[in-house]
Amino acid sequence: xxxxxxxxxxxxxxxxxxxxxxxxxxxxxxxxxxxxxxxxxxxxxxxxxxxxxxxxxxxxxxxxxxxxxxxxxxxxxxxxxxxxxxxxxxxxxxxxxxxxxxxxxxxxxxxxxxxxxxxxxxxxxxxxxxxxxxxxxxxxxxxxxxxxxxxxxxxxxxxxxxxxxxxxxxxxxxxxxxxxxxxxxxxxxxxxxxxxxxxxxxxxxxxxxxxxxxxxxxxxxxxxxxxxxxxxxxxxxxxxxxxxxxxxxxxxxxxxxxxxxxxxxxxxxxxxxxxxxxxxxxxxxxxxxxxxxxxxxxxxxxxxxxxxxxxxxxxxxxxxxxxxxxxxxxxxxxxxxxxxxxxxxxxxxxxxxx
Numbered sequence: 065x066x067x068x069x070x071x072x073x074x075x076x077x078x079x080x081x082x083x084x085x086x087x088x089x090x091x092x093x094x095x096x097x098x099x100x101x102x103x104x105x106x107x108x109x110x111x112x113x114x115x116x117x118x119x120x121x122x123x124x125x126x127x128x129x130x131x132x133x134x135x136x137x138x139x140x141x142x143x144x145x146x147x148x149x150x151x152x153x154x155x156x157x158x159x160x161x162x163x164x165x166x167x168x169x170x171x172x173x174x175x176x177x178x179x180x181x182x183x184x185x186x187x188x189x190x191x192x193x194x195x196x197x198x199x200x201x202x203x204x205x206x207x208x209x210x211x212x213x214x215x216x217x218x219x220x221x222x223x224x225x226x227x228x229x230x231x232x233x234x235x236x237x238x239x240x241x242x243x244x245x246x247x248x249x250x251x252x253x254x255x256x257x258x259x260x261x262x263x264x265x266x267x268x269x270x271x272x273x274x275x276x277x278x279x280x281x282x283x284x285x286x287x288x289x290x291x292x293x294x295x296x297x298x299x300x301x302x303x304x305x306x307x308x309x310x311x312x313x314x315x316x317x318x319x320x321x322x323x324x325x326x327x328x329x330x331x332x333x334x335x336x337x338x339x340x341x342x343x344x345x346x347x348x349x350x351x352x353x354x355x356x357x358x359x360x361x362x363x364x365x366x367x368x369x370x371x372x373x374x375x376x377x378x379x380x381x382x383x384x385x386x387x388x389x390x391x392x393x394x395x396x397x398x399x400x401x402x403x404x405x406x407x408x409x410x411x412x413x414x415x416x417x418x
Contacts, residue, residue, distance in 0.1 A: 101114050101116075102148075104148065104149070109151055109155055112249055116148070116245060119245065119386055123137055128397045133381055136404055137385050140197060143368070144197065147200035148200065148204075150205075151249065160203065161176075162211055163176070163180070163181070165212060165247060166271050171272070172275070178275065178276040179277050179278065180210050180212075181210055181214060181279050181280070183279060183281060184213055184216070185216050185218060186287070187218060187234070187371070188238055189229050190229070192241075193383065194368040194369060196242075196250070198320045199282065205360075205362050208280065208360070212248060212249065215238060215252050215253065216255055216256040217231060217238060218261065219257040219259055231257050235256065237383075239254075242384075245384075253268075262297070262302070266301060266302065269305045272311050273311060276312040276314070277311050279313070280316055281317045281318070282318050283319050284320055288319055288344065288345075291317065292348055296355075299315070302315065316357045316360070317357070317358070318360050318362065319360070319361045319362065320362045321361060322366065368382070373405050378401065378402055379402070380396060381405060
């Protein structure tokens, strides 16, 4: 092995450290039936962890689920447990103070003069556990200062996605996965009807009238180029909205990197991909800094399936298996109409956009 190849592999390892632990360690970390959830110092995080643990533990009582389906659902359990442990440390040390989410059309509750909010906006067609993993990693990161993640589907027409499912259905499926489980850490907010990213953030600003709003836009690395393209127009619109509503507005972006690089077979491809990604992130950091905006990249990469897998491959086991969701999917599982996401045809490349 020459030095350039060794250096490349070392950089790849450092960049996708979490991929090794997740992709190689998931099978060893599947929770055994009947095992109690981990113990957390924060009562709030403990409540969320118990709800999540109960959802995965209850899979063993679903006779229509095969063992392969249960295993695929549980592969996310290790991701969620790791993030909740780090969130617990932040809550216990006072670095994260969970914020009661607002109801649609109503302002934020509580008495804090400063709102530290992460907003996750996307098509979410459908919302699924890779999105959940990204939101939890964001809250868990030491580079994040937000106290809550609000998840909002875009409701505006998108000519790039003519077959996008209607907003009401996408929001309902999102709500069924989050409500009563992940709140107040991650919460759905029904303010996306007819709105794109600009309009959704303007509505959040209106809900924050009279306060300081520190808003972080949570992005998958696949969405970064689009965010940069519209950044100036977005910021101008949001600052105007903040002036109208008396909001002391501060914003930035937090990027969760994709980790598809582990599939590259030769050092040259890896080096080229790493250089391109590093250049994209460096350029984005410079653009945000030049506009007085914060910018951070998660220290952990995320390598899990996308919503495309759900739609094109029938990979139903990437949706969080809450009771209300499984009730709607039971027919498909009983008649083996679902497909696994872990095994891919040899001629199909990986696609892990979140």
